[in-house]
């Protein structure tokens with residue numbers, strides 16, 4: 560992805576600090592960040608934040624999205640309910656690279672209670688630095704449809 564790439568960020572209350580660290584990191588790399596909150600650590604509901612970020616990407620307002628909750632799982636499930644979204648939870652850099660290269664993922668989910676801050680930033684970098692390979696993978700991605 561180029562440095563012009565716009566990335567929407569969102570989380571629930573479990574991941575405010577990590578979301579802010581990711582925002583600072585990718586901004587320092589030159590990416591454009593759209594942080595749609597929430598701002599405080601008051602308890603909130605991960606589905607609405609996952610959906611909001613996913614709708615942002617699906618509408619073309621951002622190129623990619625990064626969403627975070629305690630495990631990454633719930634917010635990923637909510638995001639994947641939005642048509643056109645392909646979001647994977649990653650706890651390692653290999654998976655983060657592969658969901659771009661093979662699955663053309665347009666969103667990355669992270670678990671703030673699963674991965675440490677340093678690994679989370681490496682996972683983000685792996686995701687942003689990878690590119691979809693197309694070819695046979697495009698055929699398969701096209702087969703990912705709501706039933």
Ligand code: RB5
Nearest residue numbers: 573628629630632633634
């Ligand atoms: C919040 O306590 C927690 O359930 C949430 O962050 C997430 O892990 C859900 O998948």
